[in-house]
Each structure stands twice: as structure tokens, then as C-alpha cells.
Amino acid sequence: MATRTxxxxxxxxxxxxxxxxxxxxxTSTYVTLVDIKGLxxxxxxxxxxxxxxxxxxxxxxxxxxxxxxxxxxxPVFSSQMLSQIIRFYGNSMQGLMGNYLEKTMQSFVDIHGTxxxxxxxxxxxxxxxxxxxxxxxxxMQGLMGNYMEQSKDLFMKMQEQMQSSxxxxxxxxxxxxxxxxxxx
Numbered sequence: 001m002a003t004r005t006x007x008x009x010x011x012x013x014x015x016x017x018x019x020x021x022x023x024x025x026x027t028s029t030y031v032t033l034v035d036i037k038g039l040x041x042x043x044x045x046x047x048x049x050x051x052x053x054x055x056x057x058x059x060x061x062x063x064x065x066x067x068x069x070x071x072x073x074x075p076v077f078s079s080q081m082l083s084q085i086i087r088f089y090g091n092s093m094q095g096l097m098g099n100y101l102e103k104t105m106q107s108f109v110d111i112h113g114t115x116x117x118x119x120x121x122x123x124x125x126x127x128x129x130x131x132x133x134x135x136x137x138x139x140m141q142g143l144m145g146n147y148m149e150q151s152k153d154l155f156m157k158m159q160e161q162m163q164s165s166x167x168x169x170x171x172x173x174x175x176x177x178x179x180x181x182x183x184x
Contacts, residue, residue, distance in 0.1 A: 012039065012046035016057050022048065037065050104151055111147070 013025045014036065024031045039046050040062070048057045070077060088097040 010045075012044060014046055014048040014061075015051040016048055016061070017051045022061075023051070033061070033065055033068060036061055040065070100155065107151075108147075 014031065015023045015025060017023060022031045022033075022036065023029070024035070036046070036048070046058070048061045049055065050057055069075075085097075085101075088094050091097075
């Protein structure tokens with residue numbers, strides 16, 4: 001079977017078969033969740049689809065990888081945090097919560113990248129960066145705590161603005177008619 005080459009800008013296609021096996025159409029080989037994690041770590045665009053139905057299973061596979069990572073080593077999510085996320089499902093704020101988490105995570109990644117890039121010239125590379133992070137862990141936790149507090153404050157201000165804008169437009173343009181009194 002010939003190996004299918006990926007065009008520039010095209011997502012790598014992984015097919016999931018009923019036997020739960022994952023097939024990489026680019027390399028014409030079966031892959032594991034570890035291989036998929038490698039694609040994520042390499043920042044490679046991919047899509048996982050059901051081989052029969054063509055349903056997009058990418059999120060499901062990514063959740064499986066997160067579950068495996070959380071089960072071993074140091075988990076990223078506390079039980080309290082997971083409980084709070086679960087409470088947003090079915091809530092009117094569910095869409096906003098997903099967007100907020102995504103933007104917060106992107107900000108975190110951007111800050112990490114900037115600090116990493118700046119430290120390369122000063123400390124001499126990734127190993128020195130890791131050592132500096134280990135030594136400065138309490139300082140970094142404080143820095144991230146301040147960042148999260150600022151994010152919380154920003155979110156609260158946004159919520160207050162939304163509430164004030166609702167009261168500003170209350171009754172406009174559709175004001176329900178006032179019930180007439182029987183004496184009129």
C-alpha cells in the first residue's frame with residue numbers, strides 16, 4: 001500500500017476502526033495514543049475520524065490522552081476544578097466558560113513561550129530553563145497566582161458590564177403592554 005503524502009496546510013488524517021485501532025493514513029501504519037500525543041507535542045495538525053461514519057472523534061481521543069496523563073504522574077486538574085467544570089455543563093454560561101478557558105490557556109502558553117525565549121539567551125537553553133523553573137517554583141506559583149487573580153478580576157468586570165448593559169436596554173425596543181385596570 002502506498003504512503004499518502006500530506007499537502008501543506010492539510011490536517012493529518014487518523015482513522016479509528018471498530019476494533020479500536022487507530023490508522024494513520026499518511027504513514028499507512030497503525031498508531032497508538034502515545035503516537036497521537038507525539039503529534040500534539042509536535043504541534044502537528046491532525047483529525048481523527050470514525051472509519052465507517054466519518055464522525056470527528058478528535059476531541060474524544062484528546063480526552064483519552066488527558067485521562068491517561070491524569071492517571072499517572074502529577075495531575076493537572078484537581079477534583080475541585082473538575083467538579084467546577086462539570087457544573088458548567090448545561091448552564092447558560094457553558095459556551096462562555098469554554099471560550100474563557102481556551103483564551104486563558106492560550107495566554108498561559110504565550111507567557112510560557114515568552115519567558116522561555118527570553119531565558120534562552122540568558123541561561124543557555126532548555127536545561128537551564130528547567131533548572132531555573134525548579135528553583136523558582138514558589139516565585140512562579142506566585143506570579144501565576146497573580147495572573148489568575150487578574151484574569152478573575154477582568155472576568156468579574158466583564159460580567160458587571162454585561163449586567164449593566166442589560167439594565168440599560170431593559171424594555172427596549174419591545175416593552176410589554178401594561179395591563180389596563182378594570183376601572184379605566
